[in-house]
Every structure is written in structure tokens, then in C-alpha cells.
Amino acid sequence: MSLDNLINNVHLNLSMSEEEAVALLTKISNTFKNNFFRKNQLKNIQDDVEILFSTLKSSGYIDEYIQCDCGEETEIYPLKTTHCDYCNQLLKNTFVHEITDLFKLKNELSQELNLRNEEILKSVIDDHFLGIFYELKDTIDTIIPFLGAGTSLPLGLDNWPNLLRGMGGSLKQQDRDLFDKRINKGDYLGAIDVLKNNTLNLSTDEDIKKHIVRQIEAKYKSGLAENYHNIKDIINLEPAFFITTNYDSSLIDYKEGDTYPYTLDQIEDAHELLNKGKQIVLHLHGHLRSPRSMIITKEDYEKLYKDDRIKSYLNAIMGTKNLLFIGFSFDDEYFKDIYDNSFKNLGGQHFIIQNNLHPDEARDMIKAGLRPISIKVEGTSDFSDNYVKALKIVLKNLL
Numbered sequence: 001m002s003l004d005n006l007i008n009n010v011h012l013n014l015s016m017s018e019e020e021a022v023a024l025l026t027k028i029s030n031t032f033k034n035n036f037f038r039k040n041q042l043k044n045i046q047d048d049v050e051i052l053f054s055t056l057k058s059s060g061y062i063d064e065y066i067q068c069d070c071g072e073e074t075e076i077y078p079l080k081t082t083h084c085d086y087c088n089q090l091l092k093n094t095f096v097h098e099i100t101d102l103f104k105l106k107n108e109l110s111q112e113l114n115l116r117n118e119e120i121l122k123s124v125i126d127d128h129f130l131g132i133f134y135e136l137k138d139t140i141d142t143i144i145p146f147l148g149a150g151t152s153l154p155l156g157l158d159n160w161p162n163l164l165r166g167m168g169g170s171l172k173q174q175d176r177d178l179f180d181k182r183i184n185k186g187d188y189l190g191a192i193d194v195l196k197n198n199t200l201n202l203s204t205d206e207d208i209k210k211h212i213v214r215q216i217e218a219k220y221k222s223g224l225a226e227n228y229h230n231i232k233d234i235i236n237l238e239p240a241f242f243i244t245t246n247y248d249s250s251l252i253d254y255k256e257g258d259t260y261p262y263t264l265d266q267i268e269d270a271h272e273l274l275n276k277g278k279q280i281v282l283h284l285h286g287h288l289r290s291p292r293s294m295i296i297t298k299e300d301y302e303k304l305y306k307d308d309r310i311k312s313y314l315n316a317i318m319g320t321k322n323l324l325f326i327g328f329s330f331d332d333e334y335f336k337d338i339y340d341n342s343f344k345n346l347g348g349q350h351f352i353i354q355n356n357l358h359p360d361e362a363r364d365m366i367k368a369g370l371r372p373i374s375i376k377v378e379g380t381s382d383f384s385d386n387y388v389k390a391l392k393i394v395l396k397n398l399l
């Protein structure tokens with residue numbers, strides 16, 4: 001049977017998409033490699049062991065063996081073997097032998113899957129960027145994911161421009177024009193100034209923060225399945241810690257272990273971030289559970305990035321770590337500011353994954369010290385289902 005048939009059978013028998021079938025087979029191949037395994041070990045990978053096993057077995061990609069315990073001796077024989085090397089009795093004579101069925105994947109399976117995964121990868125990453133993808137893959141053990149709004153949009157949340165636009169309803173026309181102009185330029189903090197100076201209901205930081213918290217709580221799709229977002233794919237990279245500028249709880253909702261949303265004030269020193277087992281989530285711009293921690297105005301923002309702590313933590317960490325920016329767009333002034341203020345001058349190689357980059361845009365990023373990886377996403381909407389799917393392929397191939 002060919003790999004195509006196997007993929008198709010897994011897809012039909014286990015009712016999953018073909019992409020998921022390839023991912024499942026890859027996981028099996030990476031788990032067992034060239035080693036013997038028992039059928040029940042598949043249970044750690046897929047619940048429906050019987051169907052999965054019979055599909056694999058009928059594919060011809062599995063060799064069958066018998067492990068025979070004969071007194072003190074243990075030997076593994078190919079399935080066709082009839083007699084024990086030690087006592088010369090029939091292997092299946094269970095009065096003298098303890099028998100275990102063992103299996104091994106044929107080498108062809110991993111070879112063919114590697115080729116298939118590379119084809120799939122090439123379908124979402126332009127040739128120009130494959131080299132940088134492999135650089136990223138080589139440094140994956142030192143990567144710290146840095147998440148922007150784009151990773152939260154699939155969970156129902158708004159990006160900054162839309163969140164802000166929803167707040168400008170009570171502005172007079174002239175003020176509204178300035179407000180829109182600033183949003184369109186990516187000057188989100190400037191737009192917030194317009195709100196504060198020209199509305200009654202959103203004239204204080206507190207009002208604005210409350211509004212944002214309510215919006216996030218109302219729109220956030222709690223418990224959304226993993227297929228529809230990339231949060232779990234990012235968690236699966238198993239970094240030492242995570243940084244996000246998002247206020248929402250998506251990372252802590254999907255991760256295990258420490259699920260406290262840390263803000264800068266709650267971090268004692270760089271070592272706390274690097275406490276590997278904890279894999280803490282640092283909400284650099286605050287978290288909605290403590291609205292006070294939320295960075296929303298120019299003053300908040302300047303205070304944060306002038307804070308020596310942020311520089312000393314990052315300096316301490318970035319000697320050995322590399323950032324991977326996901327969910328930011330580089331033409332956004334907001335991101336450029338963050339990057340220029342705190343990350344540009346740190347050592348190390350920092351990567352950014354973006355969709356549909358033009359080579360000229362990529363060159364600008366490289367000049368700014370970033371290593372861009374462009375993913376091909378069909379359609380115009382920036383962080384659509386297609387974006388999630390393409391990013392999923394990239395992130396899974398990093399493992």
C-alpha cells in the first residue's frame with residue numbers, strides 16, 4: 001500500500017482531515033522511530049487504538065514480531081518464526097513461553113512522511129523563506145514565543161483597530177476624523193488620547209480599561225477546539241516561558257502547570273522567568289484580571305519601556321534566548337515601537353512569522369535585525385482560518 005492510501009484510510013477510518021492524518025502518522029513515526037512497540041502503546045497517541053492499529057497493519061508499513069520469554073532468556077523473532085532458539089519448542093507453546101506481540105514501523109514510513117511533510121511545508125512557506133525556517137528550527141530549544149493580537153483573534157477577539165473603532169461612537173465628526181486617522185496610521189495610543197480628551201464616557205484610563213475588559217470577556221470564545229487557533233501549537237513548542245502583549249487569558253487557558261497571568265510587577269528577577277518547569281506567561285502589557293496592570297496610554301507605555309527592569313530582565317535572558325514574534329504586523333507602529341524600544345538592541349536572533357510578505361518588506365525586517373518567515377495565506381483577512389491552518393503547519397514542523 002502507498003502512503004497516499006494509508007493517509008486516506010486513516011482519514012476515513014478515524015474521521016479526521018487528511019492534514020490531521022499526516023500529523024497523526026508523523027507523531028507515531030517520531031514516537032516509535034525504529035523501536036519495537038506494543039499495540040497498547042498507541043493509546044498514548046490516539047484513543048481509538050483498535051481502528052488505528054488495524055489501519056496501520058493493513059497498510060503494510062508495520063513489521064510484526066514475537067517476543068518470547070524462555071526461562072531466563074528473552075528473544076525477539078520475526079512473526080514467521082516457529083521454534084524457540086533456546087529450547088526448540090514451538091514459540092506458541094505457552095506452557096514453556098511467555099509471548100508478547102511486538103511491532104516495528106518500516107523505515108519507508110518515516111522517509112515517505114518526511115517528504116510529505118516537506119511538501120506540505122513548502123505549500124505554506126515561500127522558497128525564499130525556507131532557509132530562515134530551518135534556522136528557526138535549529139534554534140527552537142532557545143525560542144521564547146512573543147505573542148501579539150493576531151494569536152487571539154481566532155478566539156473571537158478584536159485587533160487593536162477594531163477594538164478602538166468600537167469605542168469611538170460618541171466622538172464628534174471632527175474628533176472622529178482625527179481618531180480614525182490615527183488608527184489607520186497604526187498610532188493606537190494617539191487614538192486613545194483622542195478618546196480621553198473628547199468623550200465623557202471614556203475620559204479616564206479606568207473607564208477605557210473597564211470597557212476593554214468587558215469587550216474581551218464578551219467576545220472571548222472560551223474552550224474553542226485546538227483546530228481553530230494556534231495557542232496550543234505555540235504551547236507545544238515547550239519554551240522556557242512566554243511573553244505576550246495581549247490582555248486575554250488564552251495562553252493560561254490552554255497550558256498546563258502554572259496558569260497565573262504574571263505581569264512585570266510580579267516578576268522578581270530574570271531567573272523567575274527562566275524557571276523552566278513553570279513555563280510562566282508574562283503579560284508584558286498587563287492582564288484583564290488586574291485592570292490596573294493594563295498598559296493603554298502613552299504614559300503607561302512610556303513608563304513601562306523606560307523601566308530599567310524590563311531592560312535588565314531582557315538583557316539577562318536574551319544572551320541565551322531568541323524571540324519568536326507571532327501575531328504582530330510589522331507595519332503597525334505599535335509593534336515597531338515595542339521592538340525598537342526594547343528588543344532591537346538585544347543580542348541574539350529574533351524571528352517573526354508573518355503572512356504574505358513581499359520580499360521588500362522582508363528586506364526591511366532583516367535590516368531591522370529580524371529574521372522573517374512569510375507564510376502563504378489565501379484571502380485578504382489577516383488572521384483568518386487559512387492563517388490558522390498555515391501557521392499550524394509551520395509550528396508543527398518546528399518540533
Ligand SMILES: [Zn+2]
Nearest residue numbers: 070084086087
Ligand atoms: Zn524456548
